[in-house]
Amino acid sequence: AMATPCRLRLLLVLLAAVAVAASHPAHEAGGCGGGGDGTRILIKGGTVVNAHRAEEADVYIEDGVVVAVRPNIPVGDDNVRVIDATGKYVMPGGIDPHTHLEMEFMGTVTIDDFYSGHAAALAGGTTMHIDFVIPVNGNLTAGLESYKHKAEKAAMDYGFHMAITKWNDEVSREMEVMVKEHGINSFKFFMAYKGSLMVTDDLLLQGLQKCKSLGALAMVHAENGDAVAEGQQRMIDLGITGPEGHALSRPPVLEGEATSRAIRLAKFVNTPLYVVHVMSTDAMEEIAKAKREGQRVIGEPVVSGLVLDDSWLWDPDFATASKYVMSPPIREAGHNKALQAALSSGILQLVGTDHCTFNSTQKAFGSDDFRKIPNGVNGIEERMHIIWDSMVETGKITVTDYVRVTSTECAKIFNIYPRKGAILKGSDADIIILNPKRSFAMGTRTHHSRSDTNVYEGRKGKGMVEVTISRGRVVWEDGNLNAVPGAGRYVRTPPFGYFFDGLDKSDAVYRASLRAPVRRGEAAAA
Numbered sequence: 297a298m299a300t301p302c303r304l305r306l307l308l309v310l311l312a313a314v315a316v317a318a319s320h321p322a323h324e325a326g327g328c329g330g331g332g333d334g335t336r337i338l339i340k341g342g343t344v345v346n347a348h349r350a351e352e353a354d355v356y357i358e359d360g361v362v363v364a365v366r367p368n369i370p371v372g373d374d375n376v377r378v379i380d381a382t383g384k385y386v387m388p389g390g391i392d393p394h395t396h397l398e399m400e401f402m403g404t405v406t407i408d409d410f411y412s413g414h415a416a417a418l419a420g421g422t423t424m425h426i427d428f429v430i431p432v433n434g435n436l437t438a439g440l441e442s443y444k445h446k447a448e449k450a451a452m453d454y455g456f457h458m459a460i461t462k463w464n465d466e467v468s469r470e471m472e473v474m475v476k477e478h479g480i481n482s483f484k485f486f487m488a489y490k491g492s493l494m495v496t497d498d499l500l501l502q503g504l505q506k507c508k509s510l511g512a513l514a515m516v517h518a519e520n521g522d523a524v525a526e527g528q529q530r531m532i533d534l535g536i537t538g539p540e541g542h543a544l545s546r547p548p549v550l551e552g553e554a555t556s557r558a559i560r561l562a563k564f565v566n567t568p569l570y571v572v573h574v575m576s577t578d579a580m581e582e583i584a585k586a587k588r589e590g591q592r593v594i595g596e597p598v599v600s601g602l603v604l605d606d607s608w609l610w611d612p613d614f615a616t617a618s619k620y621v622m623s624p625p626i627r628e629a630g631h632n633k634a635l636q637a638a639l640s641s642g643i644l645q646l647v648g649t650d651h652c653t654f655n656s657t658q659k660a661f662g663s664d665d666f667r668k669i670p671n672g673v674n675g676i677e678e679r680m681h682i683i684w685d686s687m688v689e690t691g692k693i694t695v696t697d698y699v700r701v702t703s704t705e706c707a708k709i710f711n712i713y714p715r716k717g718a719i720l721k722g723s724d725a726d727i728i729i730l731n732p733k734r735s736f737a738m739g740t741r742t743h744h745s746r747s748d749t750n751v752y753e754g755r756k757g758k759g760m761v762e763v764t765i766s767r768g769r770v771v772w773e774d775g776n777l778n779a780v781p782g783a784g785r786y787v788r789t790p791p792f793g794y795f796f797d798g799l800d801k802s803d804a805v806y807r808a809s810l811r812a813p814v815r816r817g818e819a820a821a822a
């Protein structure tokens with residue numbers, strides 16, 4: 297995957313990373329490229345797009361940070377690298393809110409780690425992601441330690457969400473430590489995967505309350521896990537053991553039910569809720585209804601749900617069909633277009649990938665029983681191109697909307713804006729240059745994932761990310777990748793993001809509305 301770097305440079309960078317790592321907490325070390333290495337870049341003549349406006353301007357970068365954004369910035373001296381962006385869009389690098397790199401899951405481990413996943417991301421124009429830390433036997437600290445280690449080879453910036461898989465006083469205390477000491481401001485509750493990650497309503501309720509008190513965002517994987525287990529048994533009893541059984545066993549109604557339940561519990565607690573991988577009209581309609589009623593709910597579609605349909609699961613070839621097994625399942629055609637419309641109209645707010653890649657050997661674990669096919673699809677490398685092609689090129693969203701749904705909204709929700717998700721003076725220089733006139737083609741022959749399969753195999757479209765800049769370093773240019781292990785930094789996400797503003801006021805209104813306790817008997821007479 298590394299096409300250009302000379303070995304000497306890589307060695308020096310690695311030595312620098314080791315030296316820095318020795319004096320910093322491992323997962324915040326990195327930092328050997330970009331910010332601080334003196335690189336100066338001037339991007340000239342492009343259209344600079346932020347979520348709030350697009351303008352003809354130049355961008356000057358120094359030491360990994362955007363120093364100026366305005367028209368006609370003079371070149372200055374010879375030590376400035378000038379990149380001509382005439383006729384192209386200069387945009388914030390993508391931020392993927394939903395990935396699973398090197399995750400232990402369903403008896404195996406996802407094939408992309410924090411290096412190959414980052415290489416793929418950078419080649420596709422994504423410069424940051426937020427991955428889900430999975431606790432070890434329910435223990436959050438042990439889970440974080442494990443992920444810090446996994447992320448030592450990070451080639452781009454990353455943050456962490458954390459899953460909550462059991463509940464007791466220790467977990468409750470650890471959540472506070474994660475927020476206050478480790479920069480994690482979001483916790484995910486799996487309402488599916490019975491027997492492994494699934495939580496009960498009781499746990500979800502405790503978790504929602506704890507999240508609220510910490511200013512942390514509660515995230516849910518919304519499917520009714522008990523009903524899914526029933527649905528799976530029903531398919532097996534009917535003799536349906538192939539990948540199509542996956543879709544048939546967990547229909548949209550189970551996603552709609554869990555989405556509605558999570559939304560209502562979040563309403564009861566009065567805390568914001570983030571619904572990950574919204575795959576069906578059923579779930580999307582629940583989010584739309586809650587939003588119409590003024591509830592703070594965030595809906596995240598993923599690329600697979602937006603552009604694929606479930607027909608692949610009926611493919612007679614197991615290797616082909618099993619590639620598309622993920623949860624909630626990719627739905628019947630029609631759901632995808634409805635999700636696209638919801639993204640255009642703001643019902644859904646930001647696009648993730650749920651990049652959770654297993655190769656064909658791993659998928660074959662379920663060749664005689666769909667319940668054993670590891671769940672997950674790729675997307676970290678494809679997201680920026682597919683959203684451009686399917687949403688901007690078709691006129692469904694504007695160029696500024698594109699920036700909003702692929703980076704800015706994520707940065708705002710997880711409270712790291714405008715350092716990330718913007719090209720403004722002082723922002724990290726995470727930037728892409730996209731040529732709208734060129735075309736892309738996707739698949740295993742050219743992708744940077746370690747997987748031997750790709751759910752977007754053969755997909756072609758308009759728009760090409762020609763350059764990716766990660767904290768001031770050009771890491772992707774003309775098809776050459778320079779992803780440096782250890783160059784990525786951990787990005788802390790502070791609590792009490794904008795979604796928490798004013799919750800104290802609505803809590804006060806609620807308390808005032810109770811007209812209770814009613815004073816009766818002697819108390820009333822006094």
Ligand code: URP
Nearest residue numbers: 517622623650652671672
């Ligand atoms: O199939 C999926 N989505 N795999 C990753 C785990 C999850 O549910 O997000």
Ligand code: ZN
Nearest residue numbers: 517572573623
């Ligand atoms: Zn999930």
Ligand code: ZN
Nearest residue numbers: 394396650652
């Ligand atoms: Zn996921």
